[in-house]
Amino acid sequence: MCHRTSRKGDCDAVAIFCILSATKDKPRETLLVSQFRPPVGKLTFEFPAGLIDENETAEQAAVRELKEETGYFGVPRDTSPIIYSDPGLTNANMKLVVMDKKKRLPMLSMLVLLHFAYGLCVASKL
Numbered sequence: 001m002c003h004r005t006s007r008k009g010d011c012d013a014v015a016i017f018c019i020l021s022a023t024k025d026k027p028r029e030t031l032l033v034s035q036f037r038p039p040v041g042k043l044t045f046e047f048p049a050g051l052i053d054e055n056e057t058a059e060q061a062a063v064r065e066l067k068e069e070t071g072y073f074g075v076p077r078d079t080s081p082i083i084y085s086d087p088g089l090t091n092a093n094m095k096l097v098v099m100d101k102k103k104r105l106p107m108l109s110m111l112v113l114l115h116f117a118y119g120l121c122v123a124s125k126l
Helices: 058-070
Strands: 013-020 029-037 042-046 049-051 072-079 093-104 113-117
Touching: 013 058, 013 072, 029 058, 049 058, 058 072, 058 093
Parallel strands: 013 093
Antiparallel strands: 013 029, 013 049, 029 042, 029 113, 072 093
16 A cells, blocks of 8 residues: 655645536536546546645635636635545545635636536535
8 A cells, every 4th residue: 555655734635626607508517627647648537636735724725726727716615524535555635625616817828627517416415
């Protein structure tokens, strides 16, 4: 088993479920980012995510990572308890932060963002 040795607090990272406002003609959506991941040798679609810095809360990290990865500014709505991502292989962990999108900031680089409509079973719990 792999052990993370550089953990700065009780939690390593955050993943962000960012809620984009629905309109009359469009269902609620969330954001996924596209990244090439060498371990799988493929382009993947993932929730925006990143490591929590020292002396930073999960919510602060989520606001920072959402802005860095997508150009969106959001406000945290809810945070999960610690989730172990792959406990059979590693002790790496994360928290899922649900955020409401407030505005889009101008981006300096090209990003591949996917607006993904999510189903009623998820939406009804948010």
